[in-house]
Amino acid sequence: MKRLVPVLVSLCSALVAYSAQAADKPAAPAATPAVVDSVQMLERAVAKDSTKFDNLYRLGVMYLDRDRVAEAARVLTKASELRPKDVKTLVNLGAAMDAAGKPAAAQDYYVKALGLSPADSIAACRLASSYYAQGKYTDAMSQLRKLVKDHPQAYCAYFTLGVAFADAGLYRDAIRMWRKVVAIAPTSPEAVSANESIEVLEKFVEKK
Numbered sequence: 001m002k003r004l005v006p007v008l009v010s011l012c013s014a015l016v017a018y019s020a021q022a023a024d025k026p027a028a029p030a031a032t033p034a035v036v037d038s039v040q041m042l043e044r045a046v047a048k049d050s051t052k053f054d055n056l057y058r059l060g061v062m063y064l065d066r067d068r069v070a071e072a073a074r075v076l077t078k079a080s081e082l083r084p085k086d087v088k089t090l091v092n093l094g095a096a097m098d099a100a101g102k103p104a105a106a107q108d109y110y111v112k113a114l115g116l117s118p119a120d121s122i123a124a125c126r127l128a129s130s131y132y133a134q135g136k137y138t139d140a141m142s143q144l145r146k147l148v149k150d151h152p153q154a155y156c157a158y159f160t161l162g163v164a165f166a167d168a169g170l171y172r173d174a175i176r177m178w179r180k181v182v183a184i185a186p187t188s189p190e191a192v193s194a195n196e197s198i199e200v201l202e203k204f205v206e207k208k
Contacts, residue, residue: 038062046075053082057089064092069099087113091123094130103134121147125156132160140164155184159194171201 042059056079063072073096080089094109110127124147131140147157162177178194
C-alpha cells in the first residue's frame with residue numbers, strides 16, 4: 001500500500017512557502033492570481049537594489065512556489081542576511097533546502113526559527129515533515145505529538161500523522177487524521193490532498 005496514496009509524494013505540503021496564515025488556523029480562500037510578469041518585475045527591482053528585504057523575501061517565496069529551488073535559496077539567503085531573526089525567511093529557507101535534498105540544512109533553519117519563536121506551529125510542522133521525509137520517524141512523531149498538544153488546530157500536523165499511519169498500514173487511523181484536516185481547514189492545499197487520499201484509502205479498506 002505504501003505510496004498508493006497520492007499525497008505521500010509531497011509530505012504535508014512541506015515545500016509550500018510560509019505565509020501570514022498560521023498552520024493552526026483555517027486557510028483563507030485563495031487570493032486573485034498575481035499578474036503573469038510579477039516575478040520578472042521583482043527580479044528587476046532586486047537587480048536594481050538588492051538591499052530591500054521585502055522584495056527579496058517576496059521574490060524568494062515566488063521562486064519556491066514555482067519550484068525554482070536554487071534561485072529561492074539564493075534570494076532568501078540574501079534576505080536572511082538583512083534580517084537574520086526573521087522567522088518566515090528561516091522557514092522558507094528550510095523549505096528550499098528540503099526541496100534541494102538537503103534535509104540537515106533544512107532542519108537547522110527550522111530549529112533556528114523555533115529558537116526565535118518557540119510557538120511557531122508552521123516551523124514545528126515543517127520540522128516534523130522534514131524528519132519524516134528523512135526517515136527520522138521517532139523524531140518526527142515526537143515533534144508531531146508536541147505540536148498537536150500545543151496547537152490542537154494545527155491541521156498540517158494531522159496531515160503528516162495521516163501520512164505516517166498510511167505508511168504503517170493503519171489506514172482507518174490515516175483517514176481519521178485526514179478528516180481532521182478537512183474539518184479544520186477545508187480550503188487548504190492539505191485538505192485537497194487529504195480528500196483525495198481519503199477517497200483512495202476508503203476504496204482500499206472496503207475491499208479488505
